[in-house]
Amino acid sequence: MQRFSANYVFPVTGNPIRNGIVEVDENGLIKAIIDPGSAPVELANTEFHNGIIIPGFVNAHCHTELSHLKGKTAKDRGMAEFVKQVKQLRGENTGAAENDTAFALADMYRQGTSAVADICNSSVSFEAKNKSPIRFYNLIEVLGLDPTRKEMIWERAQILQLIAEANGQNPVSIVPHSTYTLSKELWDLLQNEFSNQKLISIHFAESKDDIEFSTSNSGQLASVFTSWGLPINSIPAGTPIDIVKTYIPTTAKVLFIHNTYLTEYQLNEVKQHFPNAYFCFCPQSNLYIENRLPNIPDFLSHSEYLTIGTDSYASSESLSMLEQIQIISDNFPLVGFSQILQWATLNGARALGFENELGSIEIGKKPGLVLVSPFDFANMKTLSNSKARRLV
Numbered sequence: 424m425q426r427f428s429a430n431y432v433f434p435v436t437g438n439p440i441r442n443g444i445v446e447v448d449e450n451g452l453i454k455a456i457i458d459p460g461s462a463p464v465e466l467a468n469t470e471f472h473n474g475i476i477i478p479g480f481v482n483a484h485c486h487t488e489l490s491h492l493k494g495k496t497a498k499d500r501g502m503a504e505f506v507k508q509v510k511q512l513r514g515e516n517t518g519a520a521e522n523d524t525a526f527a528l529a530d531m532y533r534q535g536t537s538a539v540a541d542i543c544n545s546s547v548s549f550e551a552k553n554k555s556p557i558r559f560y561n562l563i564e565v566l567g568l569d570p571t572r573k574e575m576i577w578e579r580a581q582i583l584q585l586i587a588e589a590n591g592q593n594p595v596s597i598v599p600h601s602t603y604t605l606s607k608e609l610w611d612l613l614q615n616e617f618s619n620q621k622l623i624s625i626h627f628a629e630s631k632d633d634i635e636f637s638t639s640n641s642g643q644l645a646s647v648f649t650s651w652g653l654p655i656n657s658i659p660a661g662t663p664i665d666i667v668k669t670y671i672p673t674t675a676k677v678l679f680i681h682n683t684y685l686t687e688y689q690l691n692e693v694k695q696h697f698p699n700a701y702f703c704f705c706p707q708s709n710l711y712i713e714n715r716l717p718n719i720p721d722f723l724s725h726s727e728y729l730t731i732g733t734d735s736y737a738s739s740e741s742l743s744m745l746e747q748i749q750i751i752s753d754n755f756p757l758v759g760f761s762q763i764l765q766w767a768t769l770n771g772a773r774a775l776g777f778e779n780e781l782g783s784i785e786i787g788k789k790p791g792l793v794l795v796s797p798f799d800f801a802n803m804k805t806l807s808n809s810k811a812r813r814l815v
């Protein structure tokens with residue numbers, strides 16, 4: 424049995440506990456949470472830290488298989504240019520991709536990440552994930568504008584799903600990449616699969632370019648796809664919201680990723696149609712590609728359904744969840760740390776279906792314990808030099 428204490432413990436499901444103590448067994452299972460304010464406690468064998476103790480993070484959107492692209496793409500060029508760069512770079516050096524994924528996972532774990540919703544376009548990340556203590560939800564992503572290739576794309580996704588399932592106990596879903604990269608025919612194939620999926624994720628309203636392309640088959644993405652010889656009229660007609668409403672069942676649990684250009688009106692429309700919708704912010708990636716953030720105050724009436732992801736090293740300088748929290752906190756100072764912390768932990772766990780074990784410091788859970796230090800106790804928020812480090 425080990426005991427950990429800090430200036431505050433943030434259980435997430437309750438108020439912060441001053442000088443709280445968390446008792447865990449050798450497997451990290453929480454056995455007791457002690458509030459010294461309410462009862463005198465025996466402090467022997469307690470490891471005290473300056474800072475705060477929080478549960479392990481749940482990263483609701485990442486592509487760990489792109490970890491070899493760290494520092495290789497140009498910043499702030501918009502989505503069309505980003506898509507071009509990733510297509511050119513992603514196939515390079517698969518051996519390095521496997522090694523870099525393993526390094527990235529080790530780093531994410533050290534910095535407090537306990538679970539990840541991870542996009543897979545290949546099996547590059549599977550071996551590293553199998554060896555990692557992090558829990559994953561594998562999201563096998565399909566995309567393709569050429570309708571004649573739909574069967575091949577679909578079969579490839581099903582094979583990847585089988586390989587992912589054979590590689591461990593992590594849940595797996597086959598999911599659409601976005602509203603602008605699947606032909607109608609591919610959507611039709613996928614639609615039949617949606618009723619079997621526990622979770623669907625989709626990149627959504629991420630950039631001006633993708634909304635323009637979904638809505639009118641024009642703009643810079645149309646030029647890029649045409650230059651690759653792809654048909655640009657093969658995607659379903661309509662706005663991004665029309666497309667998801669047409670193909671994804673209203674009862675599905677859907678993780679909408681990015682939402683950078685979603686207005687409050689559109690958000691309410693999406694939430695009304697999909698009561699189980701969750702929304703994921705990846706602020707560092709949005710700044711990298713578009714130099715813009717979602718207008719987070721517009722989302723606060725759906726706070727229970729907000730989550731945070733890091734996206735990949737192709738569009739982010741780090742996979743640190745704490746850095747995402749700091750970007751949100753710096754840009755929207757009226758949003759409190761406790762609220763953002765819930766997005767980065769418990770809400771992500773709920774979105775992934777991992778909430779019985781992860782996401783909050785509660786007896787019987789095994790969320791991992793993370794120290795954040797230093798911490799601004801006067802304002803109860805992180806500081807620009809705050810770091811997250813795993814204790815358990």
Ligand SMILES: [Zn+2]
Pocket residue numbers: 484485486542626680734735
């Ligand atoms: Zn992504």
